[in-house]
Amino acid sequence: MRKQLSNWGNYPALDCDEAAFSMEDQLKQYVDTHEHIIARGNGRCYGDASLGEHSISTLRYDKVLAFDEVAGIFECQSGITLDQVLDITVPKGWFLPVTPGTKFITIGGAVASDVHGKNHHAEGSFSNHITSMQVLTGKGLLTCSPQQESDLFWATCGGMGLTGVITRVKFRLKKIETAYIKQKQIKAKNLDEIIRLFDEHKHFTYSMAWIDCLQKGDSFGRSILIVGEHATENELNAKQRQAPLTLPGKLKLTVPFNLPGFVLNNFTVKAFNALYYAKNTRRVIENVVPYEPFFYPLDAIHHWNRGYGKDGFVQYQFVLPLEHKDGLAAILRRISEKGWGSFLAVLKVFGRQDDLISFPMEGYTLALDFPVRKGLFPFLDELDALVLEYGGRLYLSKDARMQQEVFWKSYPNARKFESIVQAYNPGGKFRSVQSDRLQFNYGNS
Numbered sequence: 019m020r021k022q023l024s025n026w027g028n029y030p031a032l033d034c035d036e037a038a039f040s041m042e043d044q045l046k047q048y049v050d051t052h053e054h055i056i057a058r059g060n061g062r063c064y065g066d067a068s069l070g071e072h073s074i075s076t077l078r079y080d081k082v083l084a085f086d087e088v089a090g091i092f093e094c095q096s097g098i099t100l101d102q103v104l105d106i107t108v109p110k111g112w113f114l115p116v117t118p119g120t121k122f123i124t125i126g127g128a129v130a131s132d133v134h135g136k137n138h139h140a141e142g143s144f145s146n147h148i149t150s151m152q153v154l155t156g157k158g159l160l161t162c163s164p165q166q167e168s169d170l171f172w173a174t175c176g177g178m179g180l181t182g183v184i185t186r187v188k189f190r191l192k193k194i195e196t197a198y199i200k201q202k203q204i205k206a207k208n209l210d211e212i213i214r215l216f217d218e219h220k221h222f223t224y225s226m227a228w229i230d231c232l233q234k235g236d237s238f239g240r241s242i243l244i245v246g247e248h249a250t251e252n253e254l255n256a257k258q259r260q261a262p263l264t265l266p267g268k269l270k271l272t273v274p275f276n277l278p279g280f281v282l283n284n285f286t287v288k289a290f291n292a293l294y295y296a297k298n299t300r301r302v303i304e305n306v307v308p309y310e311p312f313f314y315p316l317d318a319i320h321h322w323n324r325g326y327g328k329d330g331f332v333q334y335q336f337v338l339p340l341e342h343k344d345g346l347a348a349i350l351r352r353i354s355e356k357g358w359g360s361f362l363a364v365l366k367v368f369g370r371q372d373d374l375i376s377f378p379m380e381g382y383t384l385a386l387d388f389p390v391r392k393g394l395f396p397f398l399d400e401l402d403a404l405v406l407e408y409g410g411r412l413y414l415s416k417d418a419r420m421q422q423e424v425f426w427k428s429y430p431n432a433r434k435f436e437s438i439v440q441a442y443n444p445g446g447k448f449r450s451v452q453s454d455r456l457q458f459n460y461g462n463s
Contacts, residue, residue, distance in 0.1 A: 023073060026323050027064040028276075028330030029390050029418055032451065034069055040078040045154060045183060048074060049447070056450040057183040059124030060099055063131060064333040065418030066451040067178045074183065076126050082106065083186060090191040091149065096126030096184045101317075109263050112191040113248065113309070115147035119364070121314050126184040131415035132176035132376040136224040136246075136313070139369035143378055145175035147190045155182035155442040173438040176376035178414050180439045180458070182448050194248045196262040199224070199312040201246035203303045205295070209239025209350065213343055213382075216367050219245045224312075226366045230291040231350055231386060232359035239350055241365065242298060249306050258306070265308045272320035276328040287359040316362075326389045332418045334398060335385035337368060337378060338410040345408025346382050349401055353386070356397060360386035375435040377413045385416070395419055414452070422457045 024031040036058070039045040049055060056070035060077060076097035084093040090112050092103065100114060101121040107113065118133040127133075129151065134143045141147075150163040153174055162171040174181045202222075206212035212227050219225055222245035229241040251262050316322050323331070338345045353359065364385045368378040388394055402424045405412065411428035412420055426432050436458060446453075446460030 023058075023061070023069055024330065025061045025063050025065060025068060027332055027418060028323060028326070028328075029332060030066055030069070030451070031330070032066070032069050034073050035071065036073045036075060038075040038078050042159075042185065045074070045079070045185070046159075049154060049183070053447055054449055055183075055447060057096075057126060057130070057179045057448075059097065059127035059130075060122055062120055062123045063127065064416045066455070067130075067414060067417070067453075068127075069451045070449060076124055076183070079185070080124075084188075085110075087112070090193060091188060092191055093186065093188040094125055095186050096129075097124050099124050100128065107191055108194070108197050108265075108309075111194055111263060113194045115190055115192050116141060116144045117313055119314065120317055121310075122317060125187050125189075129175055129184050129187055130177060130179045132373070132378075133415075134366075134368065134378050136226045136366065138371075138378055139220060139225070139367050140223050142369065142371060143175075143373075143376055144189075145172075145373065145376065148175070149188045149190065151187040152185045153182045153442075154185055156444050156447050157442055159185070160442075169438050170442055172374040173435055173442070176373065176414070177435065177439070178452065179450065180448055180453055181442045192248075194263075195250045196248065196254060196258070197265050197309055198249040198254060198258060198262070198306050199246040199309050200249040200253050200306050201244060201304070201312055203298055204243045204245075205298050205301045206239075206241040206243060208233075208237055209241070209347055212239060212241040212243060212365065215243045219243065220367070223247050226364055228294065229350075229363045229365045229384070230295060230359075231353050231363045232288055232291060232357065234354055238354070239347070240295060242295065244312075246312055248309075253306055255306070265310060270318060270320060273322055273324040276324045276326075278327060287361060290361050291359065326387070329390040331387050331389045332394070332398070333385055333387050333416040334401065335377075335383060335413040335416045336401075336405045336410050337381050337383040337413075338405065338408050339379060339381040340367075341381075342408040342410070343382060345404065345410065346384065348408070349384070349404050352401065352404065358388060358394075358397065360388060362387050374431050374438075375429060377411065377415070379411070381410070383413075385413075417452065420456070422455065425456045 023034045054071040058068040058073040079095045079097040081095045116135045225245040227241045227243045370380040371378040440461035
């Protein structure tokens, strides 16, 4: 069916053919009879990575295949979403090993983006917890793992769907006692202090910081560090201990329509940042909270992306090596000078990771949202140049506009990844708007 599709940033919006499947035979038939296909999950990546001439939705391919409640091994079809997995596993005392900032992505999308979370410095990205998966490639349906068809496995993890359609995934879960997080929030006066606080709290499993990217002077980079651990039963209050693996119900808010563009301006962003920083009336706050507001604060607001208006927004996420915190300061200073701040600016520290094409590297990663407006893309090109200068790279799952030379210069294994894609996807049957924009060479069919 022909329709206009966009992902979470609502940019770009493109006219695409979208199909769906619920049976493996349906998928195989579609792949055999169409060219230029890309798999699409719940559309929660931000750019054009799951948009193409023919997008095939995995959302109906969403069955649980096995759940070993003793060993904590979960196997499922690729279209199941993280919230569906959590609804099944949390009451049994198991949690996702790695989760991004939304639970509304599919497992297939988690693999294709090799998602990371607040625990990357301690427990790596999603690929570190996969035991095996199946991928429908240009060579047929193949099973792969870190030990079997390992080149396909590592090219699929973070490969943005270019090796084929992920059909099923088996992965390890994390044992928990409760559905709650014991968290600690600490206010930092500036960028130097937040970097120091990250280092002082690196023993925590989960950590991230909200950062005010518009401040200057002594308050440049003021932040709130948030760290946490899964709470034990003994750390819950009496009411919480009555049902430690059950979350209380809560009111869901929604943004019913695209807000006018004038709502987002320098004044409103500054006002929001001031209020957000001031909401913590004490420098240090410690409490026990349900896991949802800790991991997924924005999921409580349905369609929050509409707040950026009908023209949409891009999320700009980069990582710089650990030794280049001066680069982080340079980029934040350029954003502050421009005055184009972000309501949502999230800073995290990654641990070591040297996978084929995955985004994380040991260092600092910052994610910011920018509404699409005149002059935005030239400004982001300026930031790209700084990212390259300091040895960093951009996250493909968030990308909607990166110039192709930025990608090829910043991912050291990009040509090796391309050669593996050519082997399993000859001629480029599986390709996206993003992969064409970045000028992948798919070889001959």
